[in-house]
Amino acid sequence: MAAPAEVISNQYKPDSENENNQILVHNQHAYAVHNDVVDPLDDDPVASVSFVQESPVVGEYTQSRPEGYYPYSSPPNPMSPNYPSGTYSVDADAILSINDIKDELFHGDAVEVLKGIPDEAFHGWVTSPPYPHSQRDYGVDGQIGIESTPGEYLENLLSVILQAMRVTRPDGTGWVIVDDAICNGEYIGVPDRLVAQLKDEGFKVIHNGPWVKTGRKPDPAPNRFAHTHERVIGIAKSDNYMFDRRAVEDQSDVLSLPTSAESKFNTPDVEEVSHDAMFSIELASHLITASIPKHTCPKCRSPLSPQYEVTDILDLKENRHKERVLDAFHRTPEMTRKHARACRSVGLCDAGQGARTQSGTGRNSNRVQQLVNEVRESDFPSSYIREFSYAKKHLTGYRQTCECSDVDIGENTIGGLVLDPFVGSGTTCSAAIRHGRHYTGIDLNEDYIDLTTKRLSSGVDSSLSEFF
Known part of the structure; x- marks a missing residue:
């Protein structure tokens, strides 16, 4: 008979004499702690946990999560859809209202800023986080992208995504544009590993395709094909998410869209700030148009459903x-x-x-x-x-999805609210304005907040008509 497992309440306390039988009790749930799990790609011993299906918290258990999943050092995250619902903020008194965050930019760490925003505030989010494997240094403490291993990068990125999904409505979606990195002549597999993590956290991966970049930079590598795409990953909390595929002209899951350098829209020339990793207005517009509602109920903020007919x-x-x-x-x-x-x-x-x-x-x-x-x-x-x-099929109108009364469709309805937790130069915000949506942007680099402010204050580019 197995020795009784040690019970640890809401914290990890490794016991060298009995480390294979530890149980973590976290918010009335029990988890088994696995030590010395090895990440096959990073080759670093890590700690992991898996959910214990049976109670009491001793004896046999059934593992529902693979050993070595991200994040290694925590039980299932409170922002995961597998976790009981609730608002997890720094201070209940500090929670921001919708009016506080609509069409606003915030300087700070994305996780910490999002902790002050209530559950289900956004209709969705679109972001392009810093590249992995130290491809760029943005010169601020706490930045993502300079981690020493892919595991650390993904753990930090996932912490932001989990908070972003917590503040996203059940009918909303999240979209992350992420590139891979090449180390010692081979791809380290960041997009694929991120998809696996998101599925482990209980999210639905609704899109997993390439952004084929027209106007990309030359790739001089002689011993492999040129790298000309990034990955676009879309996730949802449930099956009942808002998505308007007919709102975009190209309905393929392969997005052939220009880079920022080849975009039809001019970015204001701000000498004080350089940002050479912008994604294009066309890409942001494509995702926002399809996933962020054009009309929402002014009372409950439910999206209005577009109606199409031949x-x-x-x-x-x-x-x-x-x-x-x-x-x-x-x-x-x-x-x-x-x-x-x-x-x-x-x-x-x-x-x-x-x-x-x-x-x-x-x-x-x-x-x-x-x-x-x-x-x-x-x-x-x-x-x-x-x-x-x-x-x-052509758009013929919109239908309410809620039961609110006195909603004049098109007259007093408002565009959905989209978040970008790595706002950078403000491409997501600019695209939101162009398409009648509202935005919230966050960035750790104050210079980028200033850049975005100047970009948005410059007005809508006159070349907008060329895009349609």
Whole structure:
């Protein structure tokens, strides 16, 4: 029979004589402490904890977290969705209101500033943290990016992300643009390891794709392909998160967008401050437009749901068949818009491989099927029937998702609030203004707060019209 485990209340007290049987009791939950766990990439012994499913806190337990997960030195973080809900701030009297943080910039450590902000204050966040592996030194104490190991970098970054998710609404999302680093000729795997950590913390990874940078800097390495992308990682707390995919033109998970140097928008020339790691307005705009609501209820701040409909069945998406389909439609006397709409109703599974492998919705009326049969009997090419499935949907209005009364959609609704905990030169804030959203920015470097202030006060660039 195993020896009884030592019970430690709300703290770690390593016991060299019995270190394999330690139990940490933290906020009425029990965790087993694992010592001398080795990170296979860092090769450093670390401490880890795993959740104990059974009570009392002695004897056998079932581990639900892998040994060596980040952060090593803490039990599941209070800001994780796996943890009981509640506001974890420095001082309840110091908590900031929504009006205190809306369209404001804060100088300070992101974790400490966020601790003064109540739960679920933001509709989402978009940020590009400092690069790992000492690629840049921003000259301030406590900065992220100069850690000696990837594990330390990820632990510090995760501490900010966890706070950012705590202050994000259940229907909100977070987006982090993060680059990898190359050490001794190989990638250290920062984005992939961050994704694994976020999943361990209980978040849903809803996007994990590259930002392919147009106008990137040359990569002189002769023994590998040129590094021309960074990773965009999107996370959510639940399945019911706000996301408007149709709000952006390119709906691919591969974001081919310019760097700041190639952006159509000019950054004010501020001689006192240099920031050569800016991401572009185009990238920030893309993420904000899709993930931060354009209209929210002025009472409960719930996002209004955009409604899309096909308003013109002949308004097809651009592809190599579009002109030929429209030409065949106009040359076929039997074809009407009703016939085209019926073709769209049967979708992609009515012919070819789709018909052999899919059953379709099975809910079309006899009239719809009759119209499609008339198209098949005409001179209209049968292979073009499915092309009407690609008719464009257009925004026709917004619908309330809450039960608040007297909400005049579009008149007294307001744009969502987006956070950037590493605001830098203010790209996220600038994009928020351009698209009718509100912002909150935080940065440890006071010079960057001054830079962002000057950038935002310069007004919206006249080249905005060129972007749309």
